[in-house]
Amino acid sequence: MxxxxxxxxxxxxxxxxxxxxxxxxxxxxxxxxxxxxxxxxxxxxxxxxxxxxxxxxxxxxxxxxxxxxxxxxxxxxxxxxxxxxxxxxxxxxxxxxxxxxxxxxxxxxxxxxxxxxxxxxxxxxxxxxxxxxxxxxxxxxxxxxxxxxxxxxxxxxxxxxxxxxxxxxxxxxxxxxxxxxxxxxxxxxxxxxxxxxxxxxxxxxxxxxxPHGRWRFDFRGEANHAGTTRLVDRRDPMLTYAETVLAARREAELAGAVATFGKISVEPNGVNAIPSLVRGWLDSRAPDQAALDAVVTAIEHAAKERADRDGVDLAVVRESFTPxxxxxxxxxxxxxxxxxxxxxxxxxxxxxxxxxxxxxxxxxxxxxxxxxxxxxxxxxxxxxxxxxxxxxxxxxxxxxxxxx
CATH class of the missing domain: 3.40.630.10 (Zn peptidases)
Known part of the structure; x- marks a missing residue:
């Protein structure tokens, strides 16, 4: 067989x-x-x-x-x-x-x-x-x-x-x-x-x-030229996404849980273009509900804090959840x-x-x-x-x- x-x-x-x-x-x-x-x-x-x-x-x-x-x-x-x-x-x-x-x-x-x-x-x-x-x-x-x-x-x-x-x-x-x-x-x-x-x-x-679930994080910035746009003038959602990935690892480790950004979608997805949208999917799991809630809440908080600094809009959608x-x-x-x-x-x-x-x-x-x-x-x-x-x-x- x-x-x-x-x-x-x-x-x-x-x-x-x-x-x-x-x-x-x-x-x-x-x-x-x-x-x-x-x-x-x-x-x-x-x-x-x-x-x-x-x-x-x-x-x-x-x-x-x-x-x-x-x-x-x-x-x-x-x-x-x-x-x-x-x-x-x-x-x-x-x-x-x-x-x-x-x-x-x-x-x-x-x-x-x-x-x-x-x-x-x-x-x-x-x-x-x-x-x-x-x-x-x-x-x-x-x-x-x-x-x-x-x-x-x-x-x-x-x-x-x-x-x-x-x-x-x-x-x-x-x-x-x-x-x-x-x-x-x-x-x-x-x-x-x-x-x-x-x-x-x-x-x-x-x-x-x-308990486990999947959350979609939408980071919306402003598309622009990668070679001519000054760093100070950028609204780059990739920076916000990157900080969120690192935050997920930190928070999961503190809570004895796991958190993974394993899927990403980028628009316009050009080598020489600052993205207008970075969409990342978070998978998180923990031994109990309290730990899972704490991890996801902390990740969202870190993402929002960095988004505000980067001039990026953030939306988080829970796509699935199993207690x-x-x-x-x-x-x-x-x-x-x-x-x-x-x-x-x-x-x-x-x-x-x-x-x-x-x-x-x-x-x-x-x-x-x-x-x-x-x-x-x-x-x-x-x-x-x-x-x-x-x-x-x-x-x-x-x-x-x-x-x-």
């Missing part, structure tokens, strides 16, 4: 993946998922929001155990973020069949659409729509960098955008959702310091997802019991479909050790032995939940 999926959407120059929602690479990933489902005799369907489902047993029976993740990527992302969870889900089902497991609850494997939000700027679109956390009207306003709207992109890919919206009946069938994911960080690897080779913790359980998500303790504890009670439990600053769905159904997550902690990069990696350990752990969990 890994060999078949690995080439799809891979950029030859960077080695990274560009699997954006409703593109050709996305279509190939979806076709791969359908082929895997049908090869195993599973009932395949796509829901009203473009999420894919592969069912073993009768979906209408309810109380289903569901597993899966996503197949899309960030720009030039790694191979493991998302796809490891989908591949492992099919592999875990294969393992359970090898064991001769007798299922007492329906089981499903899922691929949630547009989890990364790389094309339209909003993460977890498929699961947000299904859970009613994104309205149809708001979804229709989403546009990519070329101005193409989400409905237009879906229609071009052969899907009906008029159907999108909350899917409470489908979610009501789900008794538990367990998502396996490569760890985006190296907490598990750090626990292994001093351990003998081949020992340590290959798998962990998620406790919570930090702290505590995974259901009972399900989390059940996973730990099934796996022998000695599995590390750790929080994460990364958002996931499991976090979005947690408001509607009981959810849990398994993490597979990432030795370097690198993610959202072509260098993202997990050793094959650890990936296999993740499959076995997921199979054990599914057997404990769906074969009782």
């Amino acid at each position: 890994w060999r078949e999926l690995k080439p799809i959407g891979r950029n030859a120059d960077t080695g990274g993946y560009r699997r954006y929602a409703w593109t050709e690479a996305d279509r190939e990933c979806r076709a791969w998922f359908q082929e895997q489902a049908e090869a195993r005799g599973l009932a395949y369907e796509t829901d009203r929001n473009g999420n894919q489902w592969a069912w073993l047993g009768d979906p209408s029976a309810g109380d289903a155990v569901v597993t899966g993740s996503h197949l899309d990527s960030v720009p030039d992302g790694g191979a493991f973020d998302g796809p490891l969870g989908v591949v492992s889900s099919f592999a875990a089902l294969d393992e359970l069949r090898r064991r001769g497991a007798q299922f007492t609850r329906p089981l499903a494997v899922t691929n949630f659409g547009d989890e990364e939000g790389a094309r339209f700027g909003l993460a977890c679109v498929g699961s947000r729509l299904a859970a009613g956390q994104l309205t149809r009207e708001a979804a229709y306003e989403l546009r990519d960098g070329d101005g193409i709207s989400l409905p237009r992109a879906m229609e071009a890919a052969g899907y009906d955008p008029a159907a999108i919206g909350p899917d409470p009946e489908r979610l009501a069938r789900v008794g538990a959702f367990v998502e396996l994911h490569v760890e985006q960080g190296r907490a598990l690897a750090a626990m292994d310091s001093g351990s003998a080779a081949g020992t340590g913790h290959a798998v962990g359980i998620a406790s919570a997802i930090w 702290v998500i505590e995974f259901e303790h009972a399900l989390r504890d059940e996973l730990n019991r099934i796996l022998g009670g000695a599995v590390p439990v750790l929080g994460t600053g990364a958002g996931h479909d499991a976090g979005i769905l947690s408001a509607s159904v009981p959810t849990a997550m398994l993490f597979v050790r990432n030795p370097t902690g690198v993610s959202h990069s072509p260098a993202e990696f997990a050793p094959e032995d650890d990936c296999v350990a993740g499959v076995i752990a997921l199979a054990d969990v599914l057997e404990g939940l769906a074969c009782r």
Whole structure:
């Protein structure tokens, strides 16, 4: 499975993946998922929001155990973020069949659409729509960098955008959702310091997802000639933006949080022109809401103070926000019991479909050790032995939940 999926959407120059929602690479990933489902005799369907489902047993029976993740990527992302969870889900089902497991609850494997939000700027679109956390009207306003709207992109890919919206009946069938994911960080690897080779913790359980959000900062100045405009006469928004980036690092460090300006848009974007507009996107995450509020407020204050000095106008728009998500303790504890009670439990600053769905159904997550902690990069990696350990752990969990 890994060999078949690995080439799809891979950029030859960077080695990274560009699997954006409703593109050709996305279509190939979806076709791969359908082929895997049908090869195993599973009932395949796509829901009203473009999420894919592969069912073993009768979906209408309810109380289903569901597993899966996503197949899309960030720009030039790694191979493991998302796809490891989908591949492992099919592999875990294969393992359970090898064991001769007798299922007492329906089981499903899922691929949630547009989890990364790389094309339209909003993460977890498929699961947000299904859970009613994104309205149809708001979804229709989403546009990519070329101005193409989400409905237009879906229609071009052969899907009906008029159907999108909350899917409470489908979610009501789900008794538990367990998502396996490569760890985006190296907490598990750090626990292994001093351990003998081949020992340590290959798998962990998620406790919570930090509160996180995305904010757009618009710095408006005055376009002018880079060679003839005196420094004293300039209203250069790039200076304000640069100071804001530095302020984000300072404030995040003070609060024990993280803050990143990872995307920027400049107008008119000429080498010999002072910009008229610099637009930067802030991603910030923290262990708790108070820390996150303090960081973002301090960054905004620093930006406004510098903007006033530079003669630049500032506007800040919160584009998305997800509060702290505590995974259901009972399900989390059940996973730990099934796996022998000695599995590390750790929080994460990364958002996931499991976090979005947690408001509607009981959810849990398994993490597979990432030795370097690198993610959202072509260098993202997990050793094959650890990936296999993740499959076995997921199979054990599914057997404990769906074969009782």
